[in-house]
Amino acid sequence: MIDIPIGDWVEQAVQWLSANASGFFNGITAGIDFLVEGLQSILMYPNDYLTIVLLALIAYLMSSKGYKFFTRSAWKKGWGITVFTILGLLLLKLMGYWEETVSTIALILVSALIALVIGIPLGVWASRNDALDQIIRPVLDFMQTLPPFVYLIPAIIFFSVGNVPGVVATIIFSLPPAVRLTNLGIRNVQQDVVEASKAFGATKRQLLFKVQIPLAKSTIMQGVNQVIMLALSMVVIASMVGAGGLGQAVYKGILKADMALGFEAGLGIVILAIFLDRVTQTLGVSRKQIRDED
Amino acid sequence: MSKIQVEDLSVIFGRRTKEAQELQKAGRSKVEILNQTGCTVGVSKASMDIQEGEVFVVMGLSGSGKSTLLRCFNRLIEPTDGTVKVDGNDILQINEHALREFRRTKMTMVFQHFGLLPHRTVSSNVAFGLEIQGVDEDTRLKKAYEVIKTVGLEGYEEKMTGQLSGGMQQRVGLARALATDPEILLMDEAFSALDPLIRTQMQEELLQLQEKVHKTILFITHDLDEALKLGDRIAIMKDGLIVQTGTPEEILTNPADDYVRAFVENVDRGGIVTAGSVMFKNPNAVRIKQDGPRAALRKMSKGGVTSMPVVGENGTFIGFVKDTDMKEMEDKGLRDIEQYMYTKEQVTAVKADTPVADLLPLFLDTDLNLAVVDDDRKLVGVVVHSSVIAEMIGKERSEVKQIRDEGGIDL
Numbered sequence: 161m162i163d164i165p166i167g168d169w170v171e172q173a174v175q176w177l178s179a180n181a182s183g184f185f186n187g188i189t190a191g192i193d194f195l196v197e198g199l200q201s202i203l204m205y206p207n208d209y210l211t212i213v214l215l216a217l218i219a220y221l222m223s224s225k226g227y228k229f230f231t232r233s234a235w236k237k238g239w240g241i242t243v244f245t246i247l248g249l250l251l252l253k254l255m256g257y258w259e260e261t262v263s264t265i266a267l268i269l270v271s272a273l274i275a276l277v278i279g280i281p282l283g284v285w286a287s288r289n290d291a292l293d294q295i296i297r298p299v300l301d302f303m304q305t306l307p308p309f310v311y312l313i314p315a316i317i318f319f320s321v322g323n324v325p326g327v328v329a330t331i332i333f334s335l336p337p338a339v340r341l342t343n344l345g346i347r348n349v350q351q352d353v354v355e356a357s358k359a360f361g362a363t364k365r366q367l368l369f370k371v372q373i374p375l376a377k378s379t380i381m382q383g384v385n386q387v388i389m390l391a392l393s394m395v396v397i398a399s400m401v402g403a404g405g406l407g408q409a410v411y412k413g414i415l416k417a418d419m420a421l422g423f424e425a426g427l428g429i430v431i432l433a434i435f436l437d438r439v440t441q442t443l444g445v446s447r448k449q450i451r452d453e454d
Numbered sequence: 455m456s457k458i459q460v461e462d463l464s465v466i467f468g469r470r471t472k473e474a475q476e477l478q479k480a481g482r483s484k485v486e487i488l489n490q491t492g493c494t495v496g497v498s499k500a501s502m503d504i505q506e507g508e509v510f511v512v513m514g515l516s517g518s519g520k521s522t523l524l525r526c527f528n529r530l531i532e533p534t535d536g537t538v539k540v541d542g543n544d545i546l547q548i549n550e551h552a553l554r555e556f557r558r559t560k561m562t563m564v565f566q567h568f569g570l571l572p573h574r575t576v577s578s579n580v581a582f583g584l585e586i587q588g589v590d591e592d593t594r595l596k597k598a599y600e601v602i603k604t605v606g607l608e609g610y611e612e613k614m615t616g617q618l619s620g621g622m623q624q625r626v627g628l629a630r631a632l633a634t635d636p637e638i639l640l641m642d643e644a645f646s647a648l649d650p651l652i653r654t655q656m657q658e659e660l661l662q663l664q665e666k667v668h669k670t671i672l673f674i675t676h677d678l679d680e681a682l683k684l685g686d687r688i689a690i691m692k693d694g695l696i697v698q699t700g701t702p703e704e705i706l707t708n709p710a711d712d713y714v715r716a717f718v719e720n721v722d723r724g725g726i727v728t729a730g731s732v733m734f735k736n737p738n739a740v741r742i743k744q745d746g747p748r749a750a751l752r753k754m755s756k757g758g759v760t761s762m763p764v765v766g767e768n769g770t771f772i773g774f775v776k777d778t779d780m781k782e783m784e785d786k787g788l789r790d791i792e793q794y795m796y797t798k799e800q801v802t803a804v805k806a807d808t809p810v811a812d813l814l815p816l817f818l819d820t821d822l823n824l825a826v827v828d829d830d831r832k833l834v835g836v837v838v839h840s841s842v843i844a845e846m847i848g849k850e851r852s853e854v855k856q857i858r859d860e861g862g863i864d865l
Contacts, residue, residue, distance in 0.1 A: 350567075350569070352565050352566075352567045352568070352569035353569050353570070353571060353572075355530055355565070355569060356563065356565055356569030356570075357582075357586075358530060358557075359528055359530060359557060359562065359563040359640075360557060360558065360562060360563075360582060360583040360586050360630075360634070361554045361555070361556075361557035361558030361559075361583070361586055361587070362586050363554065363586075366586055370571075370582075370585070370586075371571060374571075374573050375571075375572070375573060377573075
């Protein structure tokens, strides 16, 4: 019987890479570590309660976007998530999970940021190149359907254990919606408008930045929201390779069959999920669409 | 002066365009080419000559290739074959950079569904063309405000385009196209998405605007009434072919084939067809000094008419005489027909370009024909009642016979 050793080939490739490109991987490790730790220490720098208030303020401003700030209708729209943020984060602080919470926020934001920096330009490129689009589609499907545990193995080999392999696995898992929705958004821009811009002599760059991206913005921002939510969904899995934060607490809970620990940390993840989702949901709303005070 | 010259322009969509072109040269039809090569012929060997400052309308039903043809002028669609010369330069040969310059400065476009940027204000949309050219913000907004005033949208400069009605949005589209001071305007079914009332209004305003700006306008429409109203000249397209090019009147009075004839059948012709095309040209006339009653009578009976125009020296129109009066004169032995001639008060003369609709009222209270004169008051033709009626109802003789057979009462 023929035995096709795909597994062996992949392993050899991974080993060859880890042996020959270690400088490259070390560079990435240093970069990611710097970002995660930097963001973490920024969030930990002020008084914890002040940070909570600031995060609640961000939640308020983002959720009431589209209205003039600090008006009655803005408050009507945004009070729920604002109060929720204060109470939720306060609960986490008082349960003694503040450091884990901050660390999880940092991990998610860094992963999502890198995923977006890679994903959005890739989506733009795919939107103007049908061949690339055809190639990239199955790759994205593959990235999303391959169980994320599988990325962890090469991640450990390349980046050893800690936050970095977790971030890398998270980036791979959360990247696809950024590419897909950017591509979709740009392709769905009304053909009339694109044609008009060309007819007035717009260059490709002008077309992209003055027309396509602004008009695709709400779709692209949906992608941003999804990337962040997918990154959040990876926190527990990433903790298996040593990433810190609430995910690690959950993982410890699982290992020790510690219901109390697992539940508290899990609750923390839910609170963060709601906070991040609501804050990023309105990213696509344009500032110009400010409605009149009623 | 000819502004745009199009020669043998063809657009073929599909992969096997070479083969399709061969078949096209061999004179095969659109359907045959589609079946054999899978290629769609959008435009087939179109040629036209557009004069500077004229409104040239291309009319055809959907799928006739008119919008494709229009897009070849600024190369939003690349033609497969042919030339499009603007001021003598073939724009199909210029490189990308020159094409961009051309689109920015020489030729702009107005779209059926407006193609405005919904995330920008009216003034910012209007200034878009200048923005693309890198004109600084103050200058371009100043220009935008000026043009917005021209199209009658004063006061809406800082509104978002989504807040405007269709008619207003198209004014923004028109203003945007005018803001770069192009020489040529391409208008792709520009008024087709508007309500009938607004459409009529926009057509009139476009004509008024054209009086002021004198652009060369290439207008695409599927509406014959619109074509007749706006066009100095009209090209009618069918299946990618231009079947007829001519002035509105030429098209109405002399349709090139059954397709065009079917089109023009139900048009309100009265406002377009003129006296010049329904008159009898170079009619026989009575000469005032030379001809007496007897000569006049002879001319009338020879021509089978009961009245005849009278001309002076140099052929100037003076009046009409009737056969009954001439007979009376002859009986009485009178000689000078001037005494029995109908002149100024009773007769009317019109110019050849008077629309037929304006002739009808002139037949009230008289059984005399109308004289058609040129600028020097020379007689050039005679319009009789029946021609005007025939033109106004726009029916063929056979159709009239049918109506008589069905609706008439046998006597």
